[in-house]
Amino acid sequence: MARVIVDVMLKPEILDPQGQAIAQALPRLGFSGVSEVRQGKRFEVELDGPADEAALSDVRKMAETLLANTVIEDFSIRVEG
DSSP: OEEEEEEEEEOTTSOOHHHHHHHHHHHHTTOOSOOOOOOEEEEEEEESSOOOHHHHHHHHHHIIIIIOOTTTEEEEEEEEO
8 A cells, every 4th residue: 555645736837826815824824935826725635555667657647537636737746755
């Protein structure tokens, strides 16, 4: 059994209003020294078997077709543990 993490983030050229709202709220909450915040999504995919090349290829296809909007988002895949 393996866990694969898929992190999805807006592409750098795409405006991130949620990240901007968070960045603007931080100083009001007493946090300083933050110049930018980008908000994203994290998916944890539990596999029945090992995280071999075939399984990772399937997770990549999942990310491309369902988990991420590849027009405006980038994603990365990593095996946890």
